[in-house]
Amino acid sequence: MQHLWAVSLRQSAIFIPNALLKAEAAYALRGTTATLVANMAQLGFGVDENLLHQLNRMLPPDQLELLAALREISGVNKNWTPLVKGWDVPTGETVVDHIMTFFANVFGARGTTLPCGHIIPPGTFPLERYNGCPFCGTPFAQGSLEKIGQGSTLKLLRHWSEADLEFFFTDLLTSKTALDATQMDSLHILLAHFPLPASVDIKMKETLMAVVDALLEKGQAAQVERFFQSPTDILRYLWYKHTGFLQIIEPQVVIRRKAANARHIWKLADRSEEAYQAAKQALKLKYSRKQSVVVARWLNNLAMPAEQICETMHPKRNIWVRFIRALRLAEYAKRSGFDKLKEVLDLFYRRDYPVWQGRLSEVRLRLDEAQTLSLLKQRPGLFARSLFAQMLWFGPDNVVKAFAEIIDKVPARLVFTLQMYARNYFNPAQMRSVKPLGGKQKHIPANPLLKLYSPEQCQAMQAAVAELCVLAIERRFAAIPTDKKTMYIDPQLYKMPLAIGDRSEQVQDRPVALMGTRFAVEGNTVRLFMQWGEGLPAQHLDMDLSCHIAYDKTSDICSYSKLTAVGCQHSGDIRQIPEMVGTAEYIEIDLPTLEKAGARYVTFTCNAYSRGEITPNMVLGWMSSQHPMHISETTGVAYDPSCVQQQIRITQGLHKGLVFGVLEVATREVIWLEMSYGGQVVQGLSFEGVKALLAKLSSKINIGYLLGIKAKAQNLTLVDDPTQADEVYTVDWAINSAAVTKLLVD
Numbered sequence: 001m002q003h004l005w006a007v008s009l010r011q012s013a014i015f016i017p018n019a020l021l022k023a024e025a026a027y028a029l030r031g032t033t034a035t036l037v038a039n040m041a042q043l044g045f046g047v048d049e050n051l052l053h054q055l056n057r058m059l060p061p062d063q064l065e066l067l068a069a070l071r072e073i074s075g076v077n078k079n080w081t082p083l084v085k086g087w088d089v090p091t092g093e094t095v096v097d098h099i100m101t102f103f104a105n106v107f108g109a110r111g112t113t114l115p116c117g118h119i120i121p122p123g124t125f126p127l128e129r130y131n132g133c134p135f136c137g138t139p140f141a142q143g144s145l146e147k148i149g150q151g152s153t154l155k156l157l158r159h160w161s162e163a164d165l166e167f168f169f170t171d172l173l174t175s176k177t178a179l180d181a182t183q184m185d186s187l188h189i190l191l192a193h194f195p196l197p198a199s200v201d202i203k204m205k206e207t208l209m210a211v212v213d214a215l216l217e218k219g220q221a222a223q224v225e226r227f228f229q230s231p232t233d234i235l236r237y238l239w240y241k242h243t244g245f246l247q248i249i250e251p252q253v254v255i256r257r258k259a260a261n262a263r264h265i266w267k268l269a270d271r272s273e274e275a276y277q278a279a280k281q282a283l284k285l286k287y288s289r290k291q292s293v294v295v296a297r298w299l300n301n302l303a304m305p306a307e308q309i310c311e312t313m314h315p316k317r318n319i320w321v322r323f324i325r326a327l328r329l330a331e332y333a334k335r336s337g338f339d340k341l342k343e344v345l346d347l348f349y350r351r352d353y354p355v356w357q358g359r360l361s362e363v364r365l366r367l368d369e370a371q372t373l374s375l376l377k378q379r380p381g382l383f384a385r386s387l388f389a390q391m392l393w394f395g396p397d398n399v400v401k402a403f404a405e406i407i408d409k410v411p412a413r414l415v416f417t418l419q420m421y422a423r424n425y426f427n428p429a430q431m432r433s434v435k436p437l438g439g440k441q442k443h444i445p446a447n448p449l450l451k452l453y454s455p456e457q458c459q460a461m462q463a464a465v466a467e468l469c470v471l472a473i474e475r476r477f478a479a480i481p482t483d484k485k486t487m488y489i490d491p492q493l494y495k496m497p498l499a500i501g502d503r504s505e506q507v508q509d510r511p512v513a514l515m516g517t518r519f520a521v522e523g524n525t526v527r528l529f530m531q532w533g534e535g536l537p538a539q540h541l542d543m544d545l546s547c548h549i550a551y552d553k554t555s556d557i558c559s560y561s562k563l564t565a566v567g568c569q570h571s572g573d574i575r576q577i578p579e580m581v582g583t584a585e586y587i588e589i590d591l592p593t594l595e596k597a598g599a600r601y602v603t604f605t606c607n608a609y610s611r612g613e614i615t616p617n618m619v620l621g622w623m624s625s626q627h628p629m630h631i632s633e634t635t636g637v638a639y640d641p642s643c644v645q646q647q648i649r650i651t652q653g654l655h656k657g658l659v660f661g662v663l664e665v666a667t668r669e670v671i672w673l674e675m676s677y678g679g680q681v682v683q684g685l686s687f688e689g690v691k692a693l694l695a696k697l698s699s700k701i702n703i704g705y706l707l708g709i710k711a712k713a714q715n716l717t718l719v720d721d722p723t724q725a726d727e728v729y730t731v732d733w734a735i736n737s738a739a740v741t742k743l744l745v746d
Contacts, residue, residue: 002069004165004193007186009073011168011735012511013160014047014066016054023057032060039067043074044642046154054159073509074641075619078531079581081143083132083572086633088588090564091572093134097124101135115140116576130572131636137542137575139583143635151642152522152626155511158732168736169194173211175738176203176746177413180503181651182512183738184210184246202227206246209237221294225301231313231320234298238323242285244652248316249438255279257438257654261612265680275612285326295323296332300341309344310353320348369394373402380409387418387465388425392449396461400468407472412744413500419469420500420700426450426462433675433692438654440676443692470709476745477713487707487716488725490734494704497697499737504674506648514737516697518669519645521591522624526663526670528587528604529639532618533577542575542609543618545585546682549594550601558587559682560609567594568602571636575609586638588631594665602663603690605682607656614650620660621647622670646672657684662694673697703734706743 001017008015033056037047047055055063071077084091104111104121111121116138120127125134132139160168169190172183179187187207191214202208208227215223228234232248239248255276262275287295302309313320324330324345333342347353356375363371376383376390383390383403391399407415424430428450431443450458497516504515513519530545546559547568558565560573571586589602604622608614623629623643631638648660659675675693677685707729711718722728734740 003189005069006073007189008160010182010508010512013158014051015160015165017162020062021057022059025053025057030056032063036063036067041154042149043070044151044155046156048156048158051157051159076145078534079142080531080584080637080639081131081141082584082586082636083130083139083574085129085131085636086631087571087636088569088631091126091129093125100124137573139574139578142581143637145639146632146637147630148640149642150625150627150629150640170197171736171738173200173202173207176741176744177500178204178206178503181505182508185507205236209240209246212237225298228298230304231309235316247437251283253438261656285322287327292327293332295327296329296341300338306343306347307353310347311355313348314355369398377402377406380406384410384414384418391461392447396464400464404468412746415469415472416500416701419466422462422465423699424695426458431688431692433696440678441689443689473709474713477710482714484716484726486719486725487711487727488719488722489704489707490730492731493729493734494702496703496734497700498703498706505653507651508648510647513646513672515673516700517672521668523626524591526589527623527629530606530620531582531584532615534582535580536577538579539577541577541611541615543615544607544609545587546605547587548603548682548685549599550687551599557682566597591668599665603659604661605657605659605685607681609680614655614658616650618650619647622661659690662690703740
């Protein structure tokens with residue numbers, strides 16, 4: 001049940017199956033229910049009336065199990081002890097203290113010997129202020145949470161029945177956009193607990209991989225073959241099982257990222273060559289004959305013609321060659337019943353097949369506009385992805401006209417992507433934020449071909465794309481018959497971005513939010529937190545929590561190298577994790593001080609100083625409350641789950657550094673985003689890249705805008721009262737971004 005409770009909590013709900021509703025419905029509130037609700041409030045969760053009644057029908061042991069699950073998800077049982085006690089008051093440590101301690105340990109001077117073996121000479125660090133060694137960053141003490149329930153806003157939860165959970169399961173399977181890490185984790189949980197619905201139309205290839213994997217683990221291999229429509233589907237699954245990546249990231253990209261992440265500022269600690277060799281070894285392919293024959297049958301039974309199979313394999317030819325050898329496909333192609341596989345391999349190795357992309361590149365470089373557009377119209381999705389570049393290459397008029405002929409065949413998510421990003425793309429002064437597969441976020445200059453066009457022409461191209469896309473979406477909505485007359489749109493939906501394009505790679509265990517969501521600071525302080533190392537043996541595992549402070553003409557940092565900055569205070573640098581329980585770091589950000597100093601933005605970051613990538617299961621986020629948040633003077637523990645506004649858990653990735661939020665000082669809002677960057681320390685962050693990503697997120701269509709298009713196309717009247725509306729769209733509905741994708745009409 002704990003996993004299913006975790007899935008529902010992410011959607012601001014509590015799942016209660018009928019089997020747990022053992023008591024009869026009653027208006028009288030039982031004592032155990034009142035205690036449960038009070039304890040949930042301490043964690044920052046409130047309940048609506050319906051959920052309260054359902055909780056009242058649960059037996060006390062089940063209520064206790066639910067509370068234990070919520071406490072586990074909220075991190076109450078983790079070790080949140082930092083290096084410094086009462087760390088909001090600086091310890092006054094300096095570089096001189098570290099130098100004196102270094103020489104004291106080299107030459108064996110007198111002083112206090114700590115459990116880690118280091119000698120702290122008198123007159124240096126104030127040891128009474130530390131929970132561990134201030135020299136090597138090894139914690140010795142472990143404290144518990146002293147105060148919880150300080151939050152000023154409760155996150156309201158509602159009841160989920162078995163039908164609600166099944167609807168959510170179906171929404172995930174049929175989502176028209178790629179699932180983010182949280183949704184994919186929820187899908188894996190649901191696939192393990194429930195059978196696959198009999199008739200479900202899976203739209204996204206990443207979703208398909210999770211379904212295939214679940215069926216194979218349940219021994220239902222006979223059902224798998226029908227899901228593979230092309231060799232790319234098979235390759236994607238093989239690569240996912242081998243690496244854990246749902247997208248086909250080139251092996252050399254993974255190897256280079258692993259090596260780059262293992263580089264160190266100090267040459268003696270550089271392990272990049274070892275990481276390079278280890279990554280190469282890890283990516284080697286090895287399959288048993290039992291596994292090989294299964295894949296051979298998948299390829300042999302594909303419905304596509306052999307030439308088309310080879311053309312589809314061509315873009316990933318190098319990876320396919322490796323898999324063909326590892327799976328012994330040439331051997332199976334000689335056997336009876338594998339005639340299709342034999343034909344495919346024969347064509348593939350002789351390269352005796354046409355390549356559509358090659359023909360397109362040829363005619364494009366010959367400036368053959370008619371032939372280029374004719375080829376592009378054969379593949380609407382690829383035409384959409386290259387539309388902007390083709391407009392600059394050939395001029396906008398004929399390209400837009402040709403695209404208008406096939407726009408109704410383009411998936412709605414691509415149509416909206418074009419409408420969203422046209423403004424940034426056709427702005428010659430706008431840096432663009434891009435993220436290659438397996439790479440880190442990059443900011444790149446505008447397309448140089450924009451210099452051939454005047455500002456008026458650039459604006460006209462942007463307007464032409466936007467108008468064409470909106471008209472296409474209106475036509476799609478207008479074609480759907482409806483007998484509804486009125487619609488209610490929650491005002492908050494005009495602030496929620498549509499989940500297209502930028503998806504989170506990390507898991508949110510608390511109620512989810514979309515990238516680009518703005519959180520109002522509830523008070524005068526924001527407290528960053530980072531917890532890592534739980535379940536790992538004691539070792540050197542140095543993760544750093546930092547922030548970058550941007551002013552109009554200068555910048556500052558608050559990190560392990562500068563614990564105190566204007567408006568920011570760090571809790572101390574921990575470099576060694578204790579046995580199994582993990583450890584924590586904090587940064588307190590004071591808004592009035594930053595406002596007075598003229599700060600504009602504060603960027604929240606974490607970095608892997610050691611190890612390579614950011615360690616899995618690290619928990620990151622920030623807290624705020626209208627009321628002052630407590631910091632223990634005896635242990636320094638400063639975590640309170642009721643004050644958490646946003647929290648993510650690192651799962652898998654190739655990130656050395658990660659931006660997880662930006663505080664806009666003037667508006668007192670925190671923008672949640674997820675941006676990877678290279679660099680062992682916060683100084684490796686380019687704020688230009690952050691601004692480029694913020695510009696990209698700000699251009700995204702919000703859900704309210706999309707619903708407005710629907711209302712206009714279907715002649716629905718917008719009303720202010722949800723009880724008077726035929727169609728009602730609320731924040732609770734929009735939290736399930738997979739359900740929102742039903743608006744993307746194809």
